[in-house]
Amino acid sequence: MGEPLHTVTTLPTARQAGCPFDPPAELIDARSHSPISRYPFPDGHQGWLVTGYDLVRSVLADSRFSSRKELMRHHPLIDYGDIEVPPAPPGEFLLMDEPRHGRYRKPLVGKFTVRRMRLLTERVEQVTAEHLDAMEQAGPSADLVTAFAKPIPAVIICELLGVPYADRGLFQKHIDTFLGGEVSDEELYAAYTATQSYLAELVAAKRANPTDDVLSDLLDSDLTDEELQGIALILLSAGFDTTANMLALGTFALLQNPEQLAALRADPALTDNAVEELLRYLSVAKTFFRTALEDVELGGRTIEAGTTVILSLNTANRDPERFTDPHALDIQRQEGGHLAFSHGIHQCLGQQLARVEMRVALPALLHRFPTLRLAVPAEEVELRPETADIYGVRSLPVTWEA
Numbered sequence: 001m002g003e004p005l006h007t008v009t010t011l012p013t014a015r016q017a018g019c020p021f022d023p024p025a026e027l028i029d030a031r032s033h034s035p036i037s038r039y040p041f042p043d044g045h046q047g048w049l050v051t052g053y054d055l056v057r058s059v060l061a062d063s064r065f066s067s068r069k070e071l072m073r074h075h076p077l078i079d080y081g082d083i084e085v086p087p088a089p090p091g092e093f094l095l096m097d098e099p100r101h102g103r104y105r106k107p108l109v110g111k112f113t114v115r116r117m118r119l120l121t122e123r124v125e126q127v128t129a130e131h132l133d134a135m136e137q138a139g140p141s142a143d144l145v146t147a148f149a150k151p152i153p154a155v156i157i158c159e160l161l162g163v164p165y166a167d168r169g170l171f172q173k174h175i176d177t178f179l180g181g182e183v184s185d186e187e188l189y190a191a192y193t194a195t196q197s198y199l200a201e202l203v204a205a206k207r208a209n210p211t212d213d214v215l216s217d218l219l220d221s222d223l224t225d226e227e228l229q230g231i232a233l234i235l236l237s238a239g240f241d242t243t244a245n246m247l248a249l250g251t252f253a254l255l256q257n258p259e260q261l262a263a264l265r266a267d268p269a270l271t272d273n274a275v276e277e278l279l280r281y282l283s284v285a286k287t288f289f290r291t292a293l294e295d296v297e298l299g300g301r302t303i304e305a306g307t308t309v310i311l312s313l314n315t316a317n318r319d320p321e322r323f324t325d326p327h328a329l330d331i332q333r334q335e336g337g338h339l340a341f342s343h344g345i346h347q348c349l350g351q352q353l354a355r356v357e358m359r360v361a362l363p364a365l366l367h368r369f370p371t372l373r374l375a376v377p378a379e380e381v382e383l384r385p386e387t388a389d390i391y392g393v394r395s396l397p398v399t400w401e402a
């Protein structure tokens with residue numbers, strides 16, 4: 001006989017008051033019972049919730065678990081009873097398996113290597129300095145999200161893709177809408193369609209007049225315009241929202257951990273390590289889904305073919321069996337191997353870009369504003385709901401001595 005089966009009946013829609021950086025208490029509790037729990041979806045589908053580091057990592061590495069959109073219940077709170085989920089549209093390779101996935105990922109890999117991304121360092125420094133200048137001039141207070149965290153990665157991904165930053169009004173709010181997790185299905189669909197029509201025009205414009213960027217580079221391949229649109233959508237939305245939330249939530253976490261902040265200020269050589277620790281500690285891309293293609297033994301359970309498995313990356317990254325004192329933010333931590341960028345064939349394509357952005361922007365902010373602090377009590381900082389794909393703060397009011 002194995003361990004008794006632990007069941008989680010509902011998943012949280014919010015984090016515990018006063019713990020904005022920790023995974024919801026229900027998930028931490030589930031992991032302490034067992035690295036894998038039963039999760040009955042609202043429509044009665046008997047799914048699983050995986051919270052232990054080793055099991056999450058092994059599912060991510062296992063091709064018997066599919067990312068195909070049409071197979072999975074990719075929202076733990078929705079009743080999928082009558083919903084027919086279509087396959088991911090061409091180009092949107094995050095929700096595909098091989099060989100479809102590789103058709104899109106392969107031509108992109110060489111464009112996001114460590115070396116290529118390091119070459120961007122100088123440009124990231126410039127863009128960061130421009131935003132810090134503007135923030136300083138408009139200060140001594142600011143919303144760090146709109147002044148700093150959002151625009152820096154947005155400018156960079158637009159430049160990489162060859163999307164005019166001046167056009168951002170045409171798609172940024174739509175992307176925010178479909179990633180924010182706070183609107184109805186109709187609004188979500190409208191935002192998605194509006195972004196698609198912008199991208200259709202963009203791809204047509206590149207065909208007519210190629211420029212020096214990742215999208216134009218792909219015009220010579222056998223990818224269709226529709227596929228290029230899908231790729232652009234994935235890259236833009238990933239590039240806009242993820243690093244932005246890490247920068248804002250990361251700053252918030254440092255301000256709330258003054259001894260860690262002081263250590264980083266005292267020794268900028270700790271920056272790379274601090275960035276990895278913030279990635280682990282915050283795990284803003286927190287929940288992913290896979291569907292078993294055949295019966296699979298996992299952690300002493302049989303995951304039946306067709307069953308959806310919810311992977312809690314943020315809980316796995318706080319697993320005490322993998323990380324010492326996992327709920328502490330420790331920028332000198334030497335235990336690598338966090339899963340904040342996932343693992344396996346879908347491991348984040350943009351991770352080297354995200355690292356360059358964080359390694360440049362965070363220390364530049366701290367250096368420019370030595371007296372940076374929250375402008376409101378920490379409890380009043382507005383958090384994104386758990387239903388958002390990417391966790392973070394809605395805004396972060398900060399101030400400093402002018």
Ligand code: HEM
Nearest residue numbers: 093094238239242243246285340341342346348349350354
């Ligand atoms: C700190 C910032 C970021 C975090 C935490 C993050 C996290 C993730 C995670 C967890 C996945 C894997 C999903 C899965 O296993 O199903 C992923 C995939 C992906 N990310 Fe990121 N990401 C970040 C920044 C970026 C940036 C800046 C880009 C822009 C190029 C990007 C592009 C992608 C793409 C294209 C995929 C899909 C890869 C595939 O399916 O093969 N990400 N990201």
